Amino acid sequence: MTDPDRLPAFLDTLDAELRARGEWGRVADYIPELAGVDPAQFAISVVRADGSVTGAGQCDTRFSIQSISKIFALACVLNRIGDSLWSRVGREPSGDRFDSILLLEQEQGRPRNPFINAGALVTTDELLAGRPPREALSEIIGFVRAAAEEDDIHIDKAVAASEAATGYRNAALVNYLKSFDNLRNAPERVLGTYVHQCAIEMTTRQLALAGRCIAGLPGAPMLMTEAKRRRIAALMMTCGHYDGSGDFAFRTGLPGKSGVGGGILIAVPGRASVAIWSPGLNAWGNSQAGTEAAERLARFTGWSVF
Numbered sequence: 001m002t003d004p005d006r007l008p009a010f011l012d013t014l015d016a017e018l019r020a021r022g023e024w025g026r027v028a029d030y031i032p033e034l035a036g037v038d039p040a041q042f043a044i045s046v047v048r049a050d051g052s053v054t055g056a057g058q059c060d061t062r063f064s065i066q067s068i069s070k071i072f073a074l075a076c077v078l079n080r081i082g083d084s085l086w087s088r089v090g091r092e093p094s095g096d097r098f099d100s101i102l103l104l105e106q107e108q109g110r111p112r113n114p115f116i117n118a119g120a121l122v123t124t125d126e127l128l129a130g131r132p133p134r135e136a137l138s139e140i141i142g143f144v145r146a147a148a149e150e151d152d153i154h155i156d157k158a159v160a161a162s163e164a165a166t167g168y169r170n171a172a173l174v175n176y177l178k179s180f181d182n183l184r185n186a187p188e189r190v191l192g193t194y195v196h197q198c199a200i201e202m203t204t205r206q207l208a209l210a211g212r213c214i215a216g217l218p219g220a221p222m223l224m225t226e227a228k229r230r231r232i233a234a235l236m237m238t239c240g241h242y243d244g245s246g247d248f249a250f251r252t253g254l255p256g257k258s259g260v261g262g263g264i265l266i267a268v269p270g271r272a273s274v275a276i277w278s279p280g281l282n283a284w285g286n287s288q289a290g291t292e293a294a295e296r297l298a299r300f301t302g303w304s305v306f
């Protein structure tokens, strides 16, 4: 166990070394509004079990959390309907890209897990529950604000509009789900809600605070049962990085969830909640410098679920 007092200095060194190396990867350009983001950015925030918040880099810069929002949508839906979600979505890693349509045909419209886009669209369909999208979005934003204990968390409407205008793959997925009768609401309504959910923007500090409830840190707001928290963390471990989930688990030993905005939320059960952001992505669409930082943090602290 590393002396906790050495963590701030470690994070500063990590930030400086990653910037000096300058290997950032490529930003997601299939969402036009994200294509212009400068890849040479980095932030890391760590909230520990004693409540302390440590960070390095641009911890107060807001970024698009994108697929990390799928954790919060899943928590809302599990709280609302419990295990009946699993009749519509699986719990297995897909081994395919996050936006793949391939398995959906082979498996008769039941997505492999709630973190690939197809599974997240079904989860958002449950979040809608026949309500106006505004109400479903208020529920998820309310959850995130309560988890972070911060109100200054919002949806970037320009990012949502940009994805809505160009999201042909998600449009295909949501219509395909409907053809298998695995969608209750109108496809365009689900898609509209989903792109707004993905366009929530947060800083790493806010995200690390919100992640306390997934890491089960003492003093975190009680927003779900312990059983649900553990299951969400298990899904992050097995499916949180799509076809790169095995690599992330191998390198860090920790449950993490990535987003194409370059964010990663990591739960270290009972010990810490970590949020990392660097917008350049690797071949799997996960943050390149962020994954490197996660690996080095795990090695430095000895944090692992194994």
Ligand code: DON
Residues within 6 Å of the ligand: 065, 066, 067, 068, 098, 099, 117, 163, 170, 195, 198, 258, 259, 260, 261, 285, 286
């Ligand atoms: O649906 C999409 O394509 C995006 N809104 C979210 C994808 C995403 O973040 C994948 N993560 N690495």
